[in-house]
Amino acid sequence: MKTRSPIITLTTDFGASDWFVGSVKGVILSINPHAQIIDISHQIAPGDIASGAFILANACSFFPPGAIHVAVVDPGVGSQRAALIVQTRIGFFVGPDNGLFSIVLEQHPPLQVRRLMNPRFFRASVSATFHGRDVFAPAAAHLSRGTALSAFGPRQADYCRLPRAVIVTEPGILTGEISYVDRFGNAITNIPGSSMSPTGRPRLRVKRRSLRLVTHYQAGPPGQPIALVGSHGYIEIAVNGGSAARLLRLNPGMSVKLTY
Amino acid sequence: MKTRSPIITLTTDFGASDWFVGSVKGVILSINPHAQIIDISHQIAPGDIASGAFILANACSFFPPGAIHVAVVDPGVGSQRAALIVQTRIGFFVGPDNGLFSIVLEQHPPLQVRRLMNPRFFRASVSATFHGRDVFAPAAAHLSRGTALSAFGPRQADYCRLPRAVIVTEPGILTGEISYVDRFGNAITNIPGSSMSPTGRPRLRVKRRSLRLVTHYQAGPPGQPIALVGSHGYIEIAVNGGSAARLLRLNPGMSVKLTY
Amino acid sequence: MKTRSPIITLTTDFGASDWFVGSVKGVILSINPHAQIIDISHQIAPGDIASGAFILANACSFFPPGAIHVAVVDPGVGSQRAALIVQTRIGFFVGPDNGLFSIVLEQHPPLQVRRLMNPRFFRASVSATFHGRDVFAPAAAHLSRGTALSAFGPRQADYCRLPRAVIVTEPGILTGEISYVDRFGNAITNIPGSSMSPTGRPRLRVKRRSLRLVTHYQAGPPGQPIALVGSHGYIEIAVNGGSAARLLRLNPGMSVKLTY
Numbered sequence: 001m002k003t004r005s006p007i008i009t010l011t012t013d014f015g016a017s018d019w020f021v022g023s024v025k026g027v028i029l030s031i032n033p034h035a036q037i038i039d040i041s042h043q044i045a046p047g048d049i050a051s052g053a054f055i056l057a058n059a060c061s062f063f064p065p066g067a068i069h070v071a072v073v074d075p076g077v078g079s080q081r082a083a084l085i086v087q088t089r090i091g092f093f094v095g096p097d098n099g100l101f102s103i104v105l106e107q108h109p110p111l112q113v114r115r116l117m118n119p120r121f122f123r124a125s126v127s128a129t130f131h132g133r134d135v136f137a138p139a140a141a142h143l144s145r146g147t148a149l150s151a152f153g154p155r156q157a158d159y160c161r162l163p164r165a166v167i168v169t170e171p172g173i174l175t176g177e178i179s180y181v182d183r184f185g186n187a188i189t190n191i192p193g194s195s196m197s198p199t200g201r202p203r204l205r206v207k208r209r210s211l212r213l214v215t216h217y218q219a220g221p222p223g224q225p226i227a228l229v230g231s232h233g234y235i236e237i238a239v240n241g242g243s244a245a246r247l248l249r250l251n252p253g254m255s256v257k258l259t260y
Numbered sequence: 261m262k263t264r265s266p267i268i269t270l271t272t273d274f275g276a277s278d279w280f281v282g283s284v285k286g287v288i289l290s291i292n293p294h295a296q297i298i299d300i301s302h303q304i305a306p307g308d309i310a311s312g313a314f315i316l317a318n319a320c321s322f323f324p325p326g327a328i329h330v331a332v333v334d335p336g337v338g339s340q341r342a343a344l345i346v347q348t349r350i351g352f353f354v355g356p357d358n359g360l361f362s363i364v365l366e367q368h369p370p371l372q373v374r375r376l377m378n379p380r381f382f383r384a385s386v387s388a389t390f391h392g393r394d395v396f397a398p399a400a401a402h403l404s405r406g407t408a409l410s411a412f413g414p415r416q417a418d419y420c421r422l423p424r425a426v427i428v429t430e431p432g433i434l435t436g437e438i439s440y441v442d443r444f445g446n447a448i449t450n451i452p453g454s455s456m457s458p459t460g461r462p463r464l465r466v467k468r469r470s471l472r473l474v475t476h477y478q479a480g481p482p483g484q485p486i487a488l489v490g491s492h493g494y495i496e497i498a499v500n501g502g503s504a505a506r507l508l509r510l511n512p513g514m515s516v517k518l519t520y
Numbered sequence: 521m522k523t524r525s526p527i528i529t530l531t532t533d534f535g536a537s538d539w540f541v542g543s544v545k546g547v548i549l550s551i552n553p554h555a556q557i558i559d560i561s562h563q564i565a566p567g568d569i570a571s572g573a574f575i576l577a578n579a580c581s582f583f584p585p586g587a588i589h590v591a592v593v594d595p596g597v598g599s600q601r602a603a604l605i606v607q608t609r610i611g612f613f614v615g616p617d618n619g620l621f622s623i624v625l626e627q628h629p630p631l632q633v634r635r636l637m638n639p640r641f642f643r644a645s646v647s648a649t650f651h652g653r654d655v656f657a658p659a660a661a662h663l664s665r666g667t668a669l670s671a672f673g674p675r676q677a678d679y680c681r682l683p684r685a686v687i688v689t690e691p692g693i694l695t696g697e698i699s700y701v702d703r704f705g706n707a708i709t710n711i712p713g714s715s716m717s718p719t720g721r722p723r724l725r726v727k728r729r730s731l732r733l734v735t736h737y738q739a740g741p742p743g744q745p746i747a748l749v750g751s752h753g754y755i756e757i758a759v760n761g762g763s764a765a766r767l768l769r770l771n772p773g774m775s776v777k778l779t780y
Contacts, residue, residue, distance in 0.1 A: 005293070005294075007289060007293075009282065009286075011282075016276065036289075038282070038285050038286075038289070038297070039276075039281075039282070040279060040281075040282030041276060041277055041278065041279065041281075041282060042276070043275075043276050043277035044277075054279075055278060055279045055282075056279075058278075058279035058283065059279035059282035059283045059286060060282075060286070061286075062282075062283045062286030062287050062290065062393070063285075063286035063289060063290065064286075064289055064290045064293060067286075067289075182277075182278045182280075183274070183275035183277055183278055183280075183306065184306050215338065215388050216337065216338025216339065216388035216389055217335075217337065217338060217388075217389060218335075218336060218337075218338055218339040219338070228388070228389070230387075230389055230390075231387035231389050231390030231393065231394070232279075241307065241335060
């Protein structure tokens with residue numbers, strides 16, 4: 001029976017065109033040739049920490065416990081922002097302390113937060129602009145080889161959180177916003193599907209329209225907008241066979257109201 | 261000697277920006293940490309089953325026999341369309357029964373077609389919108405661990421086929437159409453290269469132009485359109501150093517005629 | 521302890537949409553199922569050999585020695601250009617002899633250059649248009665299984681080099697050009713950071729602007745262009761939180777001057 005290869009996932013804004021992702025993978029494999037590197041996404045808009053946090057949170061919980069998740073959306077690289085290594089019940093997280101882990105750590109509270117400081121686990125020469133390659137990749141690779149968490153740096157009490165759009169609750173009404181538009185043009189809100197009462201007749205209001213909540217995409221008439229609980233657990237606005245974002249001109253930040 | 265890792269390929273319209281591909285890979289590795297996951301393409305246009313079928317058919321036969329090919333272009337997710345698991349001489353296919361496998365199964369006839377129904381091999385909770393993650397990924401992972409095909413569901417007599425543009429044959433003339441435009445702007449027809457007589461002086465007509473058939477891209481003068489048998493085995497229209505699709509404004513569905 | 525899987529990297533202009541990359545991976549795994557295939561980039565602009573050479577050179581040195589780097593940007597496929605297999609201290613290179621390896625081989629001089637000619641290591645039928653799949657992939661896979669370099673073909677004295685923009689040196693001034701624009705809009709010059717004297721007050725001139733050299737992106741005021749030594753070792757033009765290429769309309773080929 002083969003040994004299980006340690007899994008290291010990557011979530012970045014590096015894009016797929018340049019050498020950034022390739023060099024990160026090279027660094028990891030130079031330290032741990034047995035690592036199994038899995039791309040989550042490299043197409044986060046440059047510097048868009050909120051989208052990176054949402055994508056990471058939606059993917060990482062499906063991996064085996066013990067997986068190491070490296071995330072790098074790091075407009076502050078080279079400045080004073082801290083570097084983190086975090087242990088949770090579902091796995092480890094390595095990256096900048098700039099809010100990128102705030103969604104996943106709200107869902108899976110940290111067991112241990114450490115500041116990544118020990119240069120022994122960095123590349124010999126650390127550039128000021130590419131900590132993905134020089135700091136986070138080598139730290140993750142050493143962690144995957146069994147280096148103890150305590151070796152990487154001192155404990156840190158807390159971590160950076162993103163401001164969250166508050167969901168104001170009136171009786172029977174939740175107010176939220178669109179937090180992400182996916183490739184299919186589905187506009188995903190920050191209202192969890194679990195907010196709805198199972199017996200009610202919920203409707204979602206967006207841009208003066210009131211949408212019926214259905215169970216799956218084809219439950220709506222072709223070309224008409226509908227609302228449903230997406231596979232991520234949040235309420236989303238969709239169009240059967242089309243793009244809700246294009247049809248209704250929806251963007252992140254727009255207000256929505258759920259009557260449930 | 262190491263054991264061979266089972267290969268699972270992915271062909272989807274999920275794109276590379278969101279968490280879809282990452283969560284599918286997480287689900288597979290949670291069930292079979294030894295699976296070797298290979299991306300064929302995630303850039304199929306949303307819902308474009310015909311292109312997905314063409315891409316899958318062009319790639320899958322190069323993999324070792326026994327590889328498991330998961331394909332998900334699934335606009336009907338959540339509706340009544342069936343889910344399939346198919347055995348062929350070149351490997352296994354897992355995905356929706358919507359025509360996505362019709363080209364590959366015409367080339368490599370199925371040895372066994374089964375309807376994927378046994379919830380034991382699905383994720384504990386199946387969403388109505390993301391069967392790639394909740395149905396097809398776990399089924400493929402269980403198959404890669406050696407679960408017998410018969411465990412997944414009952415045999416099914418047939419599978420969904422895409423309508424194919426009929427190739428009308430007059431003496432010495434084949435009529436077909438452009439079926440795909442690739443990244444280099446090559447316009448690929450549905451006329452197999454094997455249709456040509458080896459001794460003739462074949463020409464391809466498209467949009468009132470008559471193109472000479474050559475053997476490779478640089479056999480044509482730079483900037484001029486030519487026709488040749490592409491590496492996929494079909495006749496394609498190309499430009500040495502340029503994009504035939506852009507130069508001649510070619511799109512899928514346009515008619516072509518081969519005089520051979 | 522597991523055996524180390526041989527690493528094969530891929531750097532191509534195949535894009536991620538079609539079946540090209542998938543079929544190359546299938547061919548490799550059919551010959552060596554233990555190969556660990558790592559994508560460097562498939563998004564090089566079609567036929568852009570210079571960018572391919574730059575991307576490959578920036579990524580490959582981070583991989584473990586012995587890695588096999590397959591690079592295919594090959595507008596001359598099917599013509600008389602030679603196919604190469606090259607050994608260096610950092611690993612092996614397989615691809616067309618068209619300049620694609622000229623940057624990396626300048627940094628890591630070849631120990632052995634051979635012309636890839638032995639059809640025993642090609643696919644049984646070689647297309648005229650897809651040597652990535654039919655020649656380079658199988659050769660790399662055989663090399664990864666331990667086939668001796670000498671089996672692939674005869675030694676070749678030299679290899680094709682790209683013309684390089686000469687860096688003219690006046691006292692205290694270096695003249696170069698922009699050689700690459702990355703995804704973040706950083707415009708990378710061909711002037712190595714090591715050209716600067718550590719005690720001077722260097723400035724970079726581009727399009728009538730004179731930019732201060734700083735140490736990292738956030739050392740510049742938000743929205744203002746700066747210059748710095750990038751993680752690749754060359755001087756680049758950047759904007760803290762923005763795109764220098766968009767702001768200053770910079771493109772490859774534009775002239776820059778370093779006063780150091």
